[in-house]
Amino acid sequence: MLTKYIFVPAAAAFAAYILNKKNKKAGATITALVSAYLLLSLALIYGSWELNQSFNLSLMGYQLEFLMALTPLSWLFAVLTSAISLLIAVFSIDSQADFKFSSVFNLNFLLVIGSIMGVLFARDFLTLFIFWELMTWTSFYLISSGKKKMAGRAAYRYLILSAAAAYSFLMAVIFIFQQTGSFAFEPAAEFLLNNSAPQSILLLLAISLPFWVKAGIFPLHVWVKDAHGNAPKEFSPFLSGMLLKVGFYGLIVVFHQLSFFKIIENxxxxxxxxxxxxxxxxxxxxxxxxxxxxxxxxxxxxxxxxxxxxxxxxxxxxxxxxxxxxxxxxxxxxxxxxxxxxxxxxxxxxxxxxxxxxxxxxxxxxxxxxxxxxxxxxxxxxxxxxxxxxxxxxxxxxxxxxxxxxxxxxxxxxxxxxxxxxxxxxxxxxxxxxxxxxxxxxxxxxxxxxxxxxxxxxxxxxxxxxxxxxxxxxxxxxxxxxxxxxxxxxxxxxxxxxxxxxxxxxxxxxxxxxxxxxxxxxxxxxxxxxxxxxxxxxxxxxxxxxxxxxxxxxxxxxxxxxxxxxxxxxxSLTGFYETLTANLLKSGESFRRIFAAGRVQNYALYSVLLFVILAAVGWII
Amino acid sequence: MKFRNLIALVITAAFALIILQAFTITPAAGEITLNEFGKADINNRTAQLYLNKSVNTDNKKVIYQESKNLESGSANIVTSVVANYRSFDTLGEITVLFLAAAGIGVVLNLENSKKKKFAADDSSLILNTGIKLLFPLLLLAGTYIFVYGHLSPGGGFQGGAVIATAFLLKMLSDNKFEIKEISITLVESTAGISFVGLGLYGLVTRGSFLENFMATGTVGQLFSAGIIPLIYIAIAFKVGAELTNIVKNLIEA
Amino acid sequence: MLNFLEEWSFFGGSILLIFIGLYGVLSRKNMIKILISLGLMDTGVNLLLVALGYVEAANAPIINSVNPSNAAAFVDPIPQALVLTSIVIGTAVLALGLALVMKIYDKYSTLNISEIRGLKW
Amino acid sequence: MPLISSFLILIMLAAAAAALAFDDLLSSIIAAGLVSLTAAVLFYFLKAPDVAMTEAAIGAGLTTAIFVLALFKTERGKSE
Known part of the structure; x- marks a missing residue:
């Protein structure tokens, strides 16, 4: 019965969106009620750590298995999420009038809650990735809906860092999937333990990259300031309070449940x-x-x-x-x-x-x-x-x-x-x-x-x-x-x-x-x-x-x-990144000057030359 | 000769040598190669099915003015390929043509240009009178070409081009002659819609897009070949209108 | 001997035509000439395709009073059907190119491709 | 017949080369039109009357006309 923690907020999100069009306070009220409900039902399942759920999905001939389970760690994070969202929702009932897009705010806020729940209960990489991305995207919309001019830019920086890290995660996961044939955590941990240590370490570092980004640890902290400063004032507590912490949840999962610490023990x-x-x-x-x-x-x-x-x-x-x-x-x-x-x-x-x-x-x-x-x-x-x-x-x-x-x-x-x-x-x-x-x-x-x-x-x-x-x-x-x-x-x-x-x-x-x-x-x-x-x-x-x-x-x-x-x-590190980007662009520019000097016919010449070389190679072989 | 031309020549020559190699190489057993000139093996090509007017691979004999109710009633096999067996392909091709015409309109951006006519006021009397006489004849010839497209060489593309040529000549010779944009648009869109409409009717009644839904008649008669003449008429109007539009845009740019 | 001549005149001729066009595209500076060269390549390709479907001593693929049934030898109609549309589209594309050339000429007052400053930096 | 077609192909290639070589653009365009025209005849020799017709009407006729139009809109129009 873990899926309800995901689907109840998701369903409520759309209800909140529609009802909020009628009454500006409806959305935040629904958010508060849903959070309270989640908090209550989480309190009821305290201690039943053997609770787990899996469901299969057949997609274009592939069998996908989504695994979910309750652990003390995910229970704690889920409780924190619903508690803080309850408080924020109650707080924001009266300030909704400030919002230009309050319906969208409540929609995305509930979706963020639901996707965090999905991340927390996921027991396989695919589920984790799907909800992680959902969380990133919905929080991206929340950050960018801030009132200031910089909000869009800050959210963009957040999104780029998150997306780049998510790709590294995905690549490592696909590599592991090729070796084990499963997305679940346990076979992956087993495979990583028996694999050669340097490769395992590299894979786990790639997997943990999105969590480092989300947690805002030193070389990757550049998104935090602008995102927090420009996010809507009601979302900032959640962003700082909960969203950063989900990164730590992921890190703990990588370190302990995927046995990173066991691998580097020696x-x-x-x-x-x-x-x-x-x-x-x-x-x-x-x-x-x-x-x-x-x-x-x-x-x-x-x-x-x-x-x-x-x-x-x-x-x-x-x-x-x-x-x-x-x-x-x-x-x-x-x-x-x-x-x-x-x-x-x-x-x-x-x-x-x-x-x-x-x-x-x-x-x-x-x-x-x-x-x-x-x-x-x-x-x-x-x-x-x-x-x-x-x-x-x-x-x-x-x-x-x-x-x-x-x-x-x-x-x-x-x-x-x-x-x-x-x-x-x-x-x-x-x-x-x-x-x-x-x-x-x-x-x-x-x-x-x-x-x-x-x-x-x-x-x-x-x-x-x-x-x-x-x-x-x-x-x-x-x-x-x-x-x-x-x-x-x-x-x-x-x-x-x-x-x-x-x-x-x-x-x-x-x-x-x-x-x-x-x-x-x-x-x-x-x-x-x-x-x-x-x-x-x-x-x-x-x-x-x-x-x-x-x-x-x-x-x-x-x-x-x-x-x-x-x-x-x-x-500052932001300046360092900016210099890096500028230099990269400059070197790309000079590289372009050599090969693309603005003569249209040169491009035709290059393509014909390439074709000749390919044909010659094919002929010789 | 400049250095750049030399490089271009060398690269082209190298390319040509490699391509020519494909025609002289002796094929290994079981390898698909190009035929020698004039030795194309029709019996092993898809064309055989089209010639027999039966894609079910039974070798039927088709006799001029005798065979009735064939799969595709056109005597001109090229026509039956263009307008029946591969008419969906043709629909795509006239779409490309339409896009090119639209692109020309956009690029030349007629609103801003000065609307200077190409033809001079002093176009000679002989040219003027000659084209005045020739114009209806050209239209007639074009119409003949596309109406008889399923019986003799010719068809929608050629007929449309001849009609467009007629209008080109008229526009060049007669300064006062003007085609309204709206009439071109009207002809073109009507033709396009009727092409698609014919296809959709086939889809509804026969279960596949652009399938022939009319009786095909006897091979070699004017009223035969099912929807092929209709499709070719639509193509002719569309191609004619589009080419005319291209020419008109270029003249008025 | 004659057959060899014919074969090489059609295949070799059309391939040569393609490469004359290619050379023109690569070496000419005048934009209209480049488009002419593209048109030459187009013709060459069309000729090559039709030549590949030719059958010796066969007839045009039309059933009429001269060739009253499909038992007579016909050349391959499919390349012809494809080339038919290819010619029309080739012309339309050339016209589009010419429209672009006219616009470029309006702006830069030159047809020389290496004098167009907008492409340089 | 082979001799005629070979001869025509020679003419076609010569016209193509001339189209590139001419300095005068109008001559170039006419030469390219000649290429299309000979190609149309060759199509007829290859037993492709449909293609020959198309090439004659569109390739030789319309394309040449469009080229000439464009030429007079650009370089030739300047001297007026």
Whole structure:
């Protein structure tokens, strides 16, 4: 009964499309209902891991077999998908009026959900490929339906990278199919294990390429910024929260279920880790540093958070690559937590954009007085992102640090620490410029967002703190996953996790923080209040300052810090790719000049010459 | 001689040598080769079936003015190939012709050009009068050629070309003579539609496109050969209109 | 001897005609001449095809009072039928080419193919 | 008959060569028309009256006329 997770959203998609033409809120409502239904029925099949389904299709004389099965891993991802889509759909019910193509948005959104479900339950390459492509295409339409001019270009870049990677996937899969005669995972894994190691590694790298792209790991991260920054504001949380994570799902499948780690087990190692795995972890470290530095320089809030997403992906890939029990658990924890707090951030920003209509940070300010709940959601989320207890972000990072220090990977740990500290720098920038500071005159009349937008943010705040105190809830499913994949499980209880050098007990920490919070609240309530004065009520040496904006600086917020990295950032990877393309085109141009100098008859001459040569060869042979 | 011509000559000569080789080589056993000149073995070619007017490979004898109700009633075998056995092919070919004519119209873009007539005002009286006399005769000759296409050499293509030539001469000699675009379009599309309509009628009544659905009559009589004369008339009008259109476009460009 | 002469005059002649046309296409600079050469190639190919279907001492494939039945020897009608349409289409294509030449002449005022700047860079 | 056809083919080839060799385009076109005309006669010798007719009407007649038209629209038209 796994096909219903695909076909219910698909059927609902068209219903939503038609009904949305009548009523602008119908589409998002249907999306929310379908997501809730999916969430509910997924909860009901929790634990029945033997569930599987296959159906045959006869196409032009070929028998195609589609295999689907439920594993703890796919269950977790499916739950995350439906949960986040539920929240986003509820959030977007009221903002549909902003949309020019809201019917198409809901159609594609439901199709994305359905195709992600298809990817997650697929047990053979063909099914995986079909739904993967469907997901790519539908999300391509979603990204390109963004309001900005750049949206189409960003989506195009995303599509080109995804398509190129998908072709490499397809080629490797067809090669394997030729050898084994089946598309299913198990015979493929068996074949790859018994094959010569270099070839297997190459095949698996080709298979994993689309997942690297989707996860946005360092050399392939170039699509992430523009896609996130230009996607519709309701889709950005899903894009950053879920779509990137599907890449990690694919990577875990390749690494464990297709036995990539078993194949490279006996290759050259560095500190007990196969060199290739270490390389992946290193890529993660580079991703963290790149994403962090570039995020600090951003002026657009959505692009800033997009870079932050890139850097957080680095943590996840490090943990997955080193594949120790702690590392894997940390990665999965961080994966979930990142999904939660990043969606919160994007939803808070979406609320800001919904009210102000701009994504430039220096065009807004002082919204704390007008949108306090949004501010609270954003604040909680960035505390989690920066990894400060008692939020969930701290725990996952803590577990990853433990895993890195346990094995002594110094550089990786350094990158992780750097990313964690510097992350507060870049998330503080929107906090300071958007919510604090001076309220712009044109935003005086702004109100807090409607109730339906508040609810998802409130839920997410609650979840952040809940998982910050009780990580055992997450560890339950993670231990099942690691058991399923053959990784040792970490000792844990409801509120504590056993690390390499000691246990983490979040209940103590939470109590300490709660006590501190209560004390601070008491001080705030009892002590003398600070007096709010108007910004212009100040002495300025006899000059009158009439422009409030002069006191609120938000543009180039971290200029002194940026200056340190100016040279480095000038050599960005996007620029490198662009130079590469330009040089390639130039060399092609010069090649063309030699052979196609613009004389029409030369072309005729070439073709006749070719014909003569072919005929001569045929005659001689 | 320039260097470039020399290269062209050398390449052409090499090509020619290789192709000529195919005619002089002695074939190995069982190898399909070109015949020697004049030694084509009709009995082993598809043409034999068409000559016997029976694609069922039974060797029927067809006698002029006697045989009745044959598969294809045309006395001219080339006609029965063009307009009956391979008439779908012919439909495609007149489509190509139509596309070429349309392409010329598009390329020359008549709206923008200055509509300068080719014929000078002072075309001589002799030419003018001669063509005035010749014009109906040419039309008649063209009509004869395509109406008798199934009995004697000739047919739609030739007849259409003769008619187009008649109009060409008229256009060259007479400055005031003008064919309206709409009449050409009308003739052409009517002819095309009737060709396809004949085919569709065959499809509906006999089960295959362009199949003969009329009695074929006696070989050698004017009213015989089923739909072949009809198809050839359609082809003649279409080819005539298209060639006229091409010529008209070139003249008025 | 005579048969050999005839064979080589038809096959060799038509092939030579094709290659004269090909040489013209490759070497001439004048666009109208290139089109003329294409027309020559066309004729050569048609001649070769019809010559391949020729049968010695046979009749044209028409049943009439001179050849009252299909028992008489006929030449192959299929190449003839194909060549019939090929000639018409060849002419139409040449006319299309000429229309292009006229347009190019309007723009560049030259028929010389190597002087047309739009094709160079 | 072989002699006549061989002779005609020689004429045809000579006319084809002349069509390429002439500097004057009008002469070239006329020579090409001559090629078509001889080809039409050769088709008749090859027992292909239908093709001969087509070649005479279209190849020799119409094509030549179209070429001449195009010539007068381009190079010859310039001197007027």
């Amino acid at each position: 290759t050259i190692a560095y500190r007990g880790l196969p060199l290739l795995s270490y390389l992946f972890a290193l890529l993660g470290a580079v991703t963290i540093i790149t994403g962090t530095i570039l995020a600090i320089r951003q002026e657009d809030m959505k692009k800033l958070i997009a870079y932050s997403s890139i850097s957080q992906m680095g943590y996840i890939i490090i943990g997955i690559a080193i594949a120790t029990p702690l590392g894997f658990s940390g990665s999965m924890l961080h994966l979930m937590n990142h999904l939660i707090f990043k969606s919160t951030i994007f939803l808070a920003l979406a609320a800001v954009i919904y009210r102000t209509g701009t994504t430039k940070m220096y065009e807004v300010g002082g919204l704390i007085f007008r949108m306090p709940l949004t501010f609270a959601a954003y604040l909680t989320a960035i505390i989690a992102l920066a990894g400060i207890p008692p939020t969930n972000g701290f725990i996952s990072k803590w577990v990853i640090y433990q895993a890195l220090i346990e094995k002594g990977y110094l550089f990786l740990a350094l990158a992780a620490f750097f990313g964690s500290i510097a992350s507060f720098m870049y998330v503080f920038k929107p906090l300071s410029t958007v919510f604090l500071g001076q309220l712009k005159p044109q935003h005086q009349e702004i109100k807090e967002v409607p109730l339906l937008m508040k609810i998802p943010m409130l839920i997410l705040i609650g979840v952040i703190v809940l998982f910050g105190v009780f990580p055992g809830i997450q560890m339950n499913i993670i231990s099942q996953i690691s058991g399923d994949l053959g990784i040792e499980t970490v000792n844990y209880s409801l509120y504590s996790i056993q690390g390499a050098f000691g246990a983490w007990n979040s209940l103590y920490i939470f109590n300490v923080f709660a006590a501190g919070f209560v004390i601070a609240l008491l001080v705030f309530g009892l002590a003398k209040k600070s007096k709010l004065v108007g910004l212009l009520d100040t002495y300025s040496s006899g000059e009158y300052v009439t422009d409030a904006e002069s006191y609120h600086y938000a543009y180039q917020y971290y200029r002194p810090f940026d200056r340190l990295f100016d040279n480095l950032a000038a050599k």
